Amino acid sequence: MAIVLEMKGITKQFPGVLANDNISLDVREGEIHALVGENGSGKSTLMSILYGLYQADKGEIYVRGKKVDISEPRVAINLKIGMVFQHFMLVEPLTVAENIVLGSELKRGPFLDYDQAVKEVERLSASYGLKIDPHAKIEDLSVGLHQRVEILKALYRGAEILILDEPTAVLTPQEVDDLMEVMRSLRENGTSIIFITHKIREVLAISDRVTVLRRGKKIGTKDTADTNAQDLAEMMVGREVLLRVEKTPAQPKEEVLQVNDLVVKDSRGSIRVNGASLSVRRGEILGIAGVEGNGQTELVEAIAGLMRPQSGQIMLSGKDITNWSPLRIKKAGLGYVPEDRHKRGLVLDYSIADNLILGLHADEPFCGVMGFHSRKAIMDNASKLVEKYDVRPPYPQQRAGALSGGNQQKVVVAREFNQDPELLICSQPTRGVDIGAIEFIHQQVVAQRDRGAAVLLVSAELDEILSLSDRVAVMYNGRIVAVLDREEADEQKLGYLMLGGSLEDYKAGGGNSHVG
């Protein structure tokens, strides 16, 4: 099959993070090419470069053998590259046909030729097997159909190379099946599809080839037929131990956190945590391994009081903190490094100094008479922490949003660790963080453990779990399916459990068979 697209040596540097490091990728005509990797691995950046949203610092792109310079999305569209984003861009009150032709309308005089638009949509819909009612209004359709409209929109503009950015993330299982049908039918029509996902099951179900990225680097491209779930999982989360953390054996004491049969629903009402139980002891690090999206986020947010559990119980230092407010839980001894520092951990428009008191802003010594803040106390605190946690540049007045990812994370870590919490939750503590900062943060996590904190670590990086944890819990489908001592855990076993295999099967020799 002919190669329709080639990206060679793409490199893109963002402040503090090398998002794409010399990545090459080729896509053949009429293939489904899966692009996988955890969040922050560089998939979206790479595709944004292909679609003209970002410019690469280095590297070349060839479309149908010709070198091209994709300076903006219009150029990509002219090259017959289409992209369907995770967040759809449709006009709700307009019909399907109107949305599809929007921006390149068929005109009859100054007016939209609606009948012709409907015919065009019907023709596309028939030839690609994408069933849709052209007269339906967008606001009346499901998310799955919205996505279908977006795909038709790209096809209407002549897309022959279609980028689908995590298309399954927003879909129900039934809708995922429908989407896969659509993708197959597109492939039969000769369309090349770049399918971004981090769900291994989907990769194996539909793709022809798969390229794995990790931390901005390409790990490899394989024919899907020649690989399996475990192989891919290892490529995604990393086999080689990049980072060695110096630590002494744990000396665990009494239990600080106990979670019993916790059930948590997300805002759409689907159950994300389904009867999870675990405990963490003073002086140990419990790592939660698992493929993202198996309920880790919701588990942690429920413990922090930011999501309401449906049922179950959470105990912190012997107190039942279920349904307590986030502030009360914090005061009871929780330190929490959230997985998304932009959404939760920082107010980017606040200075470093002001971010360093978030959650403490109503307390002594920062808040004094009549609710007035003490600038001096805030600045003293900031100068101390900026130095101790090596935040660069070390200017407390600097806007947090102007810092690199690693230094933003150090601000969050400084604030949470400095409170000497009883329980410390670190969720993806080194995501999007440069290597130097990773090492530093890892050392600090171990120091917290040695001080006597109970540490709950959630990470999609198996390396990180294995190098930091004293015990490893595996989360799958909303449950803690296994808890292993560090000595019992290795990549193979964890990879097997992470994909839904059971410990019994693994011990019976199932570790060599396929899962998923």
Add this chain to the structure above:
Amino acid sequence: MLDRVKKVPVHVIIAPILAVILALIVGSAFVLTVGENPLHAYKVLFQESFGSMRGFATTLQRATPLMFTGLAVAFAYRAGLFNIGAEGQVYIGAFAAAWVGFTFSNLPKLIHLPLAIVAGMLGGAIWAAVPGILKAKLGIHEVINSIMMNYIAYFLTDWLVLGPFAGSSWIPESPRVKASATLTRLMPPTRLTTAIYIALAAGLIVYLILWKTKLGYEIRAVGLNPTAAEYGGISVAKTMVIAMAISGALAGLAGMEQVLGLNNRFIQRFSPDLGFMGIAVALLGKNHPVGIVLAAILFGALQTGAAAMDRLTAVPRELITILQGVIIFFVAAEYLFSRFIKVKGEA
């Protein structure tokens, strides 16, 4: 280095100034169409509003209620809320102040006046808290329900001055407020009153609350990143209600000024869109008290000079409306400037 990172971004200051200059240039095209020399027209305009103490006093008097409503809109905006209901809060605040003013008698001014002022604040605060609570508890958008609250305020006060609290004249208005509840005139015969001091103090207090207190920290955090605020233990719902109430109190002060300073009674539908003008003032003033005071003075000056320009030149007073509109247009298109300034800075 510390000074460098602390400095306000250039475009925050330059863009509004540029907007005003550009608006004056665009306005001069209209002046030319009526066959007048723009420089002459503007000279007459600003001579009237800034050229004499008396003119300047009138400018300040016109600016006073706009300072209040501008601060009101900006305060809510800092919490991420668009208080488009300042107009209704002006009316309710005005009526509350008037009611205290005409109901109680034989009170010393030292008690009566502060009481009426506080009533104005409370009226506005309660009126604004309603959409705040609806937003915080039920997620109903504050723009929708604060607009609806405006209409309730119009018709409620219509009824009050036509029915239970009708004054003695044939105009739909309340009884006169007692002398003990009126603001003192600073420079008769101009109608500039001590309300200007209250407005400037309000600007200072807003500044202190927003940037020097725990409450302001929470309000701005909620406005900038509500999910991070929640993570930081801040009750987003409570903070929104408080911010709306304070915003309403500020708008209520504008109504208070109209009643206790200017008209000495509540007149049906008295407001020349003070609440809506507040949006423009806040926008031009970049939601900062200093900017708002200056923007309000500019708008006050335009209004003051309008009559003179109408009288002494061929330019009709409606030019002022055009200027205000064009200023807002250019402020809203600010990103064009910031881009322009940035490109120039890099070159």
